[in-house]
Amino acid sequence: MADATLIDQGRETDVGDYFALLKPRVMSLVVFTALVGLLVAPVSVNPIIGFASILFVAIGAGASGALNMWWDADIDVIMKRTRGRPVPAGKVTANNAMIFGLWMSMISVLMLGLTANYLAAGLLAFTIFFYAVVYTMWLKRSTPQNIVIGGAAGAFPPMIGWAIATGGISVESVLMFALIFMWTPPHFWALALFMNQDYDAAGVPMLTVTHGKRTTRNHVLVYTILLVPVAMAVAFTSIGGPLYFTTALVLNLMFLKGAYDIWKRDDDAAEADNYLVERKVFRISLYYLFLHFALLLVEATAKTFGLTWAAWPQWI
Incomplete structure (x- = not known):
């Protein structure tokens, strides 16, 4: 779990630091697979509704990333691959990362439900919960099967895209x-x-x-x-x-x-x-x-x- 002692309060935070919290490379894969799920579905979607829906999926994916970085700051600072992330690098406080992730989660799920349908919103909410709680807080540190079970979180986006278009599975x-x-x-x-x-x-x-x-x-x-x-x-x-x-x-x-x-x-x-x-x-x-x-x-x-x-x- 994130340790407040990792944070260097003397460092300035900018928009780019918060964007990095969203794990943009992971988010791009989420957006792409969700978009494919939407576009290959047998039901056409109004382009404006489709764009807005995928945007909210992206926000939800980013929220998961922020919550993951908040919780994992204590191990991220040890690993060479992750020590440059905003929280362990002292660019964003752990508390701010948590608040940012929670607000983004709520906004993305609520807006996707209003824009598309509540099945898609429910799948997005479950995806965020699964990645942030089931995988990050539980599986990652407790079992070598963390990747096997936790992989479900990254597998839901095309189902969300399909549900946006069809309202079903x-x-x-x-x-x-x-x-x-x-x-x-x-x-x-x-x-x-x-x-x-x-x-x-x-x-x-x-x-x-x-x-x-x-x-x-x-x-x-x-x-x-x-x-x-x-x-x-x-x-x-x-x-x-x-x-x-x-x-x-x-x-x-x-x-x-x-x-x-x-x-x-x-x-x-x-x-x-x-x-x-x-x-x-x-x-x-x-x-x-x-x-x-x-x-x-x-x-x-x-x-x-x-x-x-x-x-x-x-x-x-």
Whole structure:
């Protein structure tokens, strides 16, 4: 939990510091996947309502980030990757980060309910609660399965986007959720393999810390194998199609090959080459998720030109 002694009261706070509290890089992924969920839904949305709704989703995502930084300031100051964040760096007080996050949470949920519908608002509220309370305050410091269970928080945005458009939940939105949910463990464990010292120093029970790197490598491979059928199943729903199928097949083979390369390595070799394979797979994982959701947008556009499964034999 945040420690007030971390804060240097002599430092000035500016708008950029509060913007950094929102975790803009994470927020951009949330906004993108929520926007895809909205745009691929079978119901069109007024552009103004759609823009406002996605804006409130972004605010809610940022609120989660602020609450996470408030609670985690004591470990963020220890980890090289996070010590430059606004609270441990002394740019924003822990109390101000908490107040900022709470107000942003309330505003985003209330306004999304008024702008779109209360199902979307309820999903957003649950996402904020899950990330800030279930993951940050409980799972992160108590179990090596923190990433597995906590990954649900990052998987809800496309369901929120779908709910904004349709007011409901469907197989398509659940599969988009499952795609992110299953992608999260191998993505973060690849990172943890070459950032293990940070987590160890901070006392975060990441799988690499509690069970070792060999077990983590096994888990990366297993979860990637489980991810592939989920990703490919999307191709056979109303939001998928031949373009998604063919490109996703290549992406999944690449990711699976990367997971296998991680699995077959030993720790002595990893130490010797500075975890080059793990770093490469981590980068692949970033492109992997972005391209899958980008493909869904491409499919939605292609369908307007009649490029569907039924028409595939005519245009391949």
